[in-house]
Amino acid sequence: MTAPVVIVGTGLAGYNLAREFRKLDGETPLLLVTADDGRSYSKPMLSTGFAKNKDADGLSMAEPGAMAEQLKAEVRTHTRISGIDPGHKRLWIGEEQVPYRDLILAWGAQTVQVPVEGDAGEAIFPINDLEDYARFRAAAAGKQRVLILGAGLIGCEFANDMSLGGFEVELVAPCEQVMPTLLHPAAAAAVQAGLEGLGVRFHLGPVLTRLERVGNGLQAHLSDGTLIPCDLVVSAVGLRPRIDLAAAAGLQVNRGVVVDRQLRTSHDNIFALGDCAEVDGLNLLYVMPLMTCARALAQTLAGNPTAVAYGPMPVTVKTPACPLVVSPPPHGREGNWHVEGQGLDLKVLCHDTDGNLLGYALTGSAVMEKLALNRQLPALMA
Numbered sequence: 001m002t003a004p005v006v007i008v009g010t011g012l013a014g015y016n017l018a019r020e021f022r023k024l025d026g027e028t029p030l031l032l033v034t035a036d037d038g039r040s041y042s043k044p045m046l047s048t049g050f051a052k053n054k055d056a057d058g059l060s061m062a063e064p065g066a067m068a069e070q071l072k073a074e075v076r077t078h079t080r081i082s083g084i085d086p087g088h089k090r091l092w093i094g095e096e097q098v099p100y101r102d103l104i105l106a107w108g109a110q111t112v113q114v115p116v117e118g119d120a121g122e123a124i125f126p127i128n129d130l131e132d133y134a135r136f137r138a139a140a141a142g143k144q145r146v147l148i149l150g151a152g153l154i155g156c157e158f159a160n161d162m163s164l165g166g167f168e169v170e171l172v173a174p175c176e177q178v179m180p181t182l183l184h185p186a187a188a189a190a191v192q193a194g195l196e197g198l199g200v201r202f203h204l205g206p207v208l209t210r211l212e213r214v215g216n217g218l219q220a221h222l223s224d225g226t227l228i229p230c231d232l233v234v235s236a237v238g239l240r241p242r243i244d245l246a247a248a249a250g251l252q253v254n255r256g257v258v259v260d261r262q263l264r265t266s267h268d269n270i271f272a273l274g275d276c277a278e279v280d281g282l283n284l285l286y287v288m289p290l291m292t293c294a295r296a297l298a299q300t301l302a303g304n305p306t307a308v309a310y311g312p313m314p315v316t317v318k319t320p321a322c323p324l325v326v327s328p329p330p331h332g333r334e335g336n337w338h339v340e341g342q343g344l345d346l347k348v349l350c351h352d353t354d355g356n357l358l359g360y361a362l363t364g365s366a367v368m369e370k371l372a373l374n375r376q377l378p379a380l381m382a
C-alpha cells in the first residue's frame with residue numbers, strides 16, 4: 001500500500017494545504033494528524049468573538065468528520081506526534097509508527113509563558129486556538145475585569161474586542177508603545193488613543209510580577225508597584241514557532257523550521273508551512289503567507305515542483321476603535337518615515353532614497369488608501 005502524505009496540524013495551514021492538494025490530486029492517501037479536536041475554524045476570528053457574540057462552537061466552521069469527507073482524508077484528532085524518523089520516512093505517535101510518503105509540518109507556534117509569582121497562575125489564559133478560547137469564554141462568564149498582558153497585534157485586538165464585549169480592560173506590557181515591532185510611533189499613538197477612547201487603560205513599561213487571589217477576584221502586582229484588581233488575565237505576550245521535534249529529528253531550525261522556497265526542510269521528503277515555518281529566512285505569522293505557501297506546496301506535492309513567491313503582505317489589524325493596516329518595510333530595507341494627517345487618521349509612509357514606497361501604516365480613515373498604496377509596495381520575496 002502507498003504510504004500517505006501526512007500533514008501534522010489542522011489549523012489554517014494544514015487544512016488549506018489539504019484543500020489545495022485535493023484540487024490537484026484526488027487519489028493519493030492523505031492523513032491529517034492533530035493534537036486538538038480537529039474542528040475547522042478561522043483563527044483571526046478568535047479576537048472578534050466578543051464583539052460578534054460568538055463562542056467557540058459559533059466560530060467552528062466544520063467538525064473533523066466533515067473535513068475528512070470533504071478532503072477524502074483520514075483526520076486523527078487529539079493525537080500528538082512525538083517524534084520523526086526521517087531516515088525511515090516514518091513518524092511516531094507514542095509507540096505507534098506511521099509511515100509517510102511526504103510529511104508536512106503545519107504544527108504552528110506555541111504561546112510564550114511568562115513566569116509569574118503568586119497563587120493564581122491558573123487564572124492566566126493564553127488564547128491561541130479554539131480550545132483555549134472555549135476555556136477563556138467559560139471562565140469569563142459573569143466576570144467584569146480583564147487584564148491583558150502584551151501590547152502586540154493580538155493583545156491590542158483582544159483589548160478592543162473585550163471592551164466591545166462589555167469588559168473593563170487594562171493592558172500591561174514592558175514596551176514604550178503598542179505594536180513596537182510593527183508600527184511607527186505616530187501610528188502606535190493613534191491606535192492607543194483609539195483604544196483609550198473605548199476605556200482601555202494602558203500600563204506601558206512594567207511587567208506583571210505577581211498574581212494572587214483576593215476575595216472573589218485577583219490582585220495583579222506590576223513591577224513598578226502598581227496594583228490592579230481584576231478577574232481574569234489574558235496572556236498575549238508572544239508566539240514561538242514549534243521547532244523542538246524538528247530539531248530532535250535533525251532538521252535545520254532557526255526561529256522556525258527552516259525551509260527553502262519550495263517549503264522543503266533540510267530533509268527531502270519533509271516540508272513545513274504556516275506559523276512554524278521559516279521560509280527563506282522569513283517567519284511570518286499571518287494568514288496571507290500561509291495561503292500562498294499552501295498553493296505552491298500543493299503543486300510540489302502533486303509532482304510539479306513550485307517555488308513560493310511573496311508579494312506585499314499588508315496586515316489588517318482588527319482594532320475598529322482605530323482601524324489599522326500596516327505593511328512594514330521588507331527586512332533589512334531602511335527608509336525615511338513621513339507622517340501625514342492628524343488625530344486618529346494618519347498616513348505614515350516609508351520611502352527609500354529614490355522615493356520608492358517601502359512600507360506604510362494607515363490608521364483611521366486613511367486605511368481607505370491601502371489599495372492604491374499596495375500597488376506601489378515592493379514584494380517581500382520576489
Ligand SMILES: Cc1cc2nc3c(=O)[nH]c(=O)nc-3n(C[C@H](O)[C@H](O)[C@H](O)COP(=O)(O)OP(=O)(O)OC[C@H]3O[C@@H](n4cnc5c(N)ncnc54)[C@H](O)[C@@H]3O)c2cc1C
Binds near residue numbers: 009011317
Ligand atoms: C487571536 C489571533 C488573531 C489573529 N488575527 C490575524 C489576522 O487578523 N490576520 C492574519 O493574517 N493573521 C492573524 N493571526 C495569525 C494567524 O491566525 C496564524 O498565522 C494562523 O492561523 C496559523 O495557522 P497554522 O495552521 O500555522 O497554526 P495553528 O492554527 O496554530 O495550527 C497548528 C496545528 O498543529 C497542531 N499540533 C501542534 N503540535 C502538534 C503535535 N506535536 N502533533 C500533532 N499536532 C500538533 C495543533 O493542534 C493545530 O492543529 C491571528 C492569530 C491569533 C492568535
